[in-house]
Amino acid sequence: MAEYTIILDRFDVAIRLGIHPHEAEPQRVRLSVEMTVSYPAPPAADSISEVLDYDFLRDGVHQLARGAGFALQETFVDAVAELCLADPRVRQVKVRSMKLDVYPDAQVGCEVIRTR
Structure with a gap:
């Protein structure tokens, strides 16, 4: 068996995410x-046929961003994790x-770890 870590890092996307009126726009x-x-x-x-092609993840996140949006970062990161875990x-x-732009002096975030 071979185990690898596939990383998609610093992927910026415009999405409706939040509960405040000023967060109604992406x-x-x-x-x-x-x-x-x-x-x-x-x-x-x-060959790419031997491994996980990470294009599905980038495409899936763009599709989520075109949707209705999320109130909470927790539900957003869970939706992204679910995309990933769809591959067995x-x-x-x-x-x-x-x-990135909520506060002028800080970024706010959320992280989830899901295991099969």
């Missing part, structure tokens, strides 16, 4: 995702979201 949110992935063996053919090779996922 705002910048930075995502970091780490997926622990198990394969039966290390990739030998150097993903054993664990860590998702972190950071609202």
